[in-house]
Amino acid sequence: MKPYLIGLAVALVLAVAPFVLGGYETNVLMMMLFFVILAVGLDLVAGYCGQFSFATGAFYGLGAYTAAIMSRDLGSPIWLNLPAGAVVAGLFGLLLGIPALRLKGHFLAIVTIAFQTIVYLVISQWTSFTGGQVGVSLPNPAPLTAFGVTLVQLGSLRSYYWLTLAVAVICLLLAWRLAHSRLGSEWIAIRDDETLAAAVGIDTTRGKLTAFIASAALAGVAGVLTAHAMRGVTPDDFTIWISATVVAMMVLGGRGTFIGPILGAVFLVLMPEVLGRLAEYKMLIYGSLLVLAITLMPEGVIGRLRRRAAR
Amino acid sequence: MSKIIEAKGITKRFGGVVAVNAVDLSVEKGQIVGLIGPNGSGKSTMVNLVTGELLADEGGLLFNGHDISRMPLYKRARLGMARSFQMLRLFHSLSVEENLVLASHMRMTTSVVDSLFGRAAAREETERARAKARELLAWFDLQEFAERPVTAMSIGQQRMVEIARGLMSEPTLLVLDEPAAGLSPPNVDKLIVLIRRLRDEFGISILLVEHVMRVVRDLCDRVVVLDSGQKIAEGVPDVVVKDPVVVEAYIGSGWKRRAQA
Ligand SMILES: Nc1ncnc2c1ncn2[C@@H]1O[C@H](COP(=O)(O)OP(=O)(O)O)[C@@H](O)[C@H]1O
Ligand SMILES: [Mg+2]
Numbered sequence: 001m002k003p004y005l006i007g008l009a010v011a012l013v014l015a016v017a018p019f020v021l022g023g024y025e026t027n028v029l030m031m032m033l034f035f036v037i038l039a040v041g042l043d044l045v046a047g048y049c050g051q052f053s054f055a056t057g058a059f060y061g062l063g064a065y066t067a068a069i070m071s072r073d074l075g076s077p078i079w080l081n082l083p084a085g086a087v088v089a090g091l092f093g094l095l096l097g098i099p100a101l102r103l104k105g106h107f108l109a110i111v112t113i114a115f116q117t118i119v120y121l122v123i124s125q126w127t128s129f130t131g132g133q134v135g136v137s138l139p140n141p142a143p144l145t146a147f148g149v150t151l152v153q154l155g156s157l158r159s160y161y162w163l164t165l166a167v168a169v170i171c172l173l174l175a176w177r178l179a180h181s182r183l184g185s186e187w188i189a190i191r192d193d194e195t196l197a198a199a200v201g202i203d204t205t206r207g208k209l210t211a212f213i214a215s216a217a218l219a220g221v222a223g224v225l226t227a228h229a230m231r232g233v234t235p236d237d238f239t240i241w242i243s244a245t246v247v248a249m250m251v252l253g254g255r256g257t258f259i260g261p262i263l264g265a266v267f268l269v270l271m272p273e274v275l276g277r278l279a280e281y282k283m284l285i286y287g288s289l290l291v292l293a294i295t296l297m298p299e300g301v302i303g304r305l306r307r308r309a310a311r
Numbered sequence: 312m313s314k315i316i317e318a319k320g321i322t323k324r325f326g327g328v329v330a331v332n333a334v335d336l337s338v339e340k341g342q343i344v345g346l347i348g349p350n351g352s353g354k355s356t357m358v359n360l361v362t363g364e365l366l367a368d369e370g371g372l373l374f375n376g377h378d379i380s381r382m383p384l385y386k387r388a389r390l391g392m393a394r395s396f397q398m399l400r401l402f403h404s405l406s407v408e409e410n411l412v413l414a415s416h417m418r419m420t421t422s423v424v425d426s427l428f429g430r431a432a433a434r435e436e437t438e439r440a441r442a443k444a445r446e447l448l449a450w451f452d453l454q455e456f457a458e459r460p461v462t463a464m465s466i467g468q469q470r471m472v473e474i475a476r477g478l479m480s481e482p483t484l485l486v487l488d489e490p491a492a493g494l495s496p497p498n499v500d501k502l503i504v505l506i507r508r509l510r511d512e513f514g515i516s517i518l519l520v521e522h523v524m525r526v527v528r529d530l531c532d533r534v535v536v537l538d539s540g541q542k543i544a545e546g547v548p549d550v551v552v553k554d555p556v557v558v559e560a561y562i563g564s565g566w567k568r569r570a571q572a
Contacts, residue, residue: 182416182426182437185405189413192402195364199400201388201417201480256404 003176011169018158030161030229032269033168034222038242039249039261040175041218046247047255048179049211050191051100055112056246058119059089059216061238063223065123068136068233077142078154078228082167085224086217092119093216097209116240124235135234138227154228164225171218172262178214179258187211188256241283248290254300263302314373315340315484315516316361321370323356330356332540333370338484343510343517345531345548347524349561353540354520355397358488361518362394363387374484389417393477394486397520399469401461407472408457411444412437414479440479447475466493474505478513485515491523503529524552536560 014033018026042056063085070076070084099111123130130136141154153159178184186207189197198204227233245268253264268286272279297304317337323330331353338344346354359365361372363384372380374390382390393414402410419440425433448454451471456464461472470490477485487506491499503526509515521527527534528548536544536551538560544551551557 177427177429181423181429182419182433183423185409185413186416188404189402192404193400195384196396196400196402197413198384199362199364199388199394200414200476201385202413203385 007169007172007176011165014165015162018161023157026157026161028269028273030164032266033164034226034229035246035249035265035269036262037168037171037218037222037225038246039253039265040172040258041215041222042246042250043255043258043261044175044178044187044218045211045215047250047257047261048184048191049187049208051097051208051211052105052109053096053112053212053215054109054240054243054247055096055116055119056215056219057238057240057242058116059093059219060223060226060242061119061123061233061235062089062092062216063220064227064233064238065130065136065223066220067224067227068138069129071138071228072136077144078163078224079144081224081228082221085220087220089220089223090213090217093212093214094209096216097212100208100212101205113240116243120235120239123238130235133235135232135237137232138230140231141228160229164229167221167225171221175214175218176258183207183210191256245286248286251298251300252289252293254303254306257300257302257306260300260302264300313340313376314338315375316518317373318357318361319371319373321357321360321367321372323353323360323365324368329540331360331367331537334535334537334540334542336361336535336542338516338518339532340483340516341510341514342532343506343519343530345527345534346518346520346537347522347527347534348537348543351539352537352560354537355488356540357537358394358486358518358520362392362486385417388480391480391483392486393480393482393484395470395473395477395488395490397488397492399466399473401469401472401476403461405461406458407448407453407461407464408441408444410461410472411447411476411479412440414476415440415443418480444475444479447478448472451475467495467498470494470502474509478509482515484518485509486518486520488520489522490519491521491526499523499526502526506530528552 014029017029021029038056038060042053046052066085066088067078067081070081096112096115100108103111124133141160143153143155154163186197186202189202190204190207194204197207249264249268250261252267253262254260272282293300299307314337319335320333321331322333334357336346336357346357348354356365360367363382367380371378374387379387379390402413419436421430421433421436426437445454445457448457453468453471456468461469464472470493474487474490491502494502506517506519507530510517519527519531531548533546534548534551535542536557543560544554544557
């Protein structure tokens with residue numbers, strides 16, 4: 001029960017935050033939530049299941065473009081785009097999972113980089129469908145309605161922030177359940193020793209593919225939220241830099257620890273805000289932190305703390 | 312007596328090396344069959360072919376009369392095979408109990424989706440697996456390690472956990488690859504008693520790869536001897552170990568390998 005209560009308390013604090021904070025800060029918190037979803041999603045496949053992926057940015061983009069293109073061509077509202085983005089990104093996750101059935105380690109990492117690059121190239125070059133470098137712009141999110149009655153206005157920053165928070169809470173809850181279900185322990189088994197996992201009867205194909213799908217679907221949801229928040233998408237919002245940043249968040253916080261990547265995302269999103277003018281060197285600082293962390297503390301902050309506690 | 316596992320003319324090559332060369336091997340139900348031979352003679356390769364970690368280049372493999380030669384590892388486990396490894400293998404980031412529980416996932420009747428949503432039936436099923444894991448650990452006198460990481464145990468204790476893990480799924484065939492390696496003589500005695508009980512009380516058929524002759528002589532109904540990937544002898548332990556071909560293989564292997572180098 002305890003983790004659920006802590007989560008609820010944090011969510012409540014975040015829910016009242018816009019009453020005290022200005023618009024700019026609320027926006028930063030919203031960005032933070034997007035990255036929390038991305039980092040937790042990556043942690044499922046890379047942290048729990050041990051399948052390293054540099055393709056988070058691609059799945060993020062696939063979700064965002066799904067929302068943008070569906071809004072443009074079908075006029076579909078956000079509540080439809082959210083599951084659609086999850087499904088489209090999830091299907092591509094399945095696609096990337098297939099080479100992972102054969103490849104390991106560096107070779108898999110290279111394939112995920114290639115996938116990221118291909119997705120970027122397609123969304124930036126297929127001008128007739130994706131708008132090329134200009135991207136696609138979205139109208140203000142339509143209000144949530146049921147039977148002609150308006151339930152929630154989503155046009156204002158505050159209301160959209162609350163929607164983001166609600167979706168983030170659902171995503172984290174799902175991810176938490178996944179990680180702590182039987183499937184989650186099979187992912188850990190695959191990470192620890194894939195051959196042994198199969199030898200004790202675990203279907204490692206199912207394990208790896210579900211991890212890829214879950215991870216990609218979460219990134220897709222973050223993408224849909226981002227597309228509507230930004231009122232548009234461009235290819236440069238979904239580059240390999242995003243992937244690298246999310247990897248840094250996960251590694252710094254501690255992979256496979258669930259809470260670690262969340263804290264990593266909070267830290268790396270808020271840090272540039274505190275740095276002021278130094279924020280220009282954001283990527284440099286992220287990079288240095290990552291190198292330091294991997295050298296000195298490869299299990300991440302939370303991983304290190306847990307190991308201490310276990311002793 | 313019907314055969315639980317039967318390999319017919321099974322062959323495995325690694326590049327130029329023929330690690331297992333047209334070997335016939337079978338284990339009858341309720342028997343303990345030994346697989347012996349000098350280092351590098353192909354015993355572990357044979358084990359891997361039986362359990363499915365490796366697929367044979369030639370030959371057939373039957374489990375209870377059904378052809379399983381193309382069947383992947385995890386499906387063979389589900390059919391009722393369990394194994395231990397010559398080089399200890401356990402999930403290092405999990406507790407001893409979790410290591411055992413994972414081996415019974417394949418026997419669970421509630422779905423992964425039930426487990427995801429924390430349904431009562433799924434929780435109870437996991438609880439039952441935990442209770443069974445603890446029972447087995449108590450049987451091995453290792454109950455105090457249930458919640459500890461596997462690395463907290465000695466090599467000998469980890470070997471016992473590997474066997475306990477094998478029992479979790481209630482296998483009909485247990486394949487043990489050098490279970491006595493690294494055990495002290497008193498522990499070897501315990502192991503002999505234990506393996507016999509597995510057969511007598513649980514009715515598990517056992518394929519036993521072993522280096523320690525005492526274990527083989529005490530336990531095996533029949534032994535198969537490999538040398539350089541070929542079967543050179545087969546029969547009752549006391550007779551086979553006196554077979555001049557076998558003696559030659561064991562004594563000769565030292566200088567023969569050196570002569571080849
Ligand atoms: N994965 C592998 N790749 C290449 N050669 C191997 C592999 N596994 C085993 N061998 C070779 O096959 C032969 C038999 O090895 P193994 O089955 O481990 O013998 P044993 O268990 O009897 O000591 C040895 O010559 C070994 O070097
Ligand atoms: Mg061996």
